Amino acid sequence: MRELIISLLxxxxxxxxxxxxxxxxxxxxxxxxxxxxxGIFLGDKLAHMLLRLR
Numbered sequence: 336m337r338e339l340i341i342s343l344l345x346x347x348x349x350x351x352x353x354x355x356x357x358x359x360x361x362x363x364x365x366x367x368x369x370x371x372x373x374g375i376f377l378g379d380k381l382a383h384m385l386l387r388l389r
Contacts, residue, residue, distance in 0.1 A: 353360055363369055 350360060363372065
């Protein structure tokens with residue numbers, strides 16, 4: 336849980352820095368982009384699960 340909180344705080348800090356500098360966010364701004372990242376993560380986890388079952 337601590338890792339999740341730290342990740343959220345660091346992500347928020349990066350968002351503030353990018354906004355203050357007037358730069359575009361280094362993350363997808365639309366739900367489809369976020370779902371793509373989640374899909375990549377879930378695909379990785381699924382691959383590891385399937386390889387362990389072999």
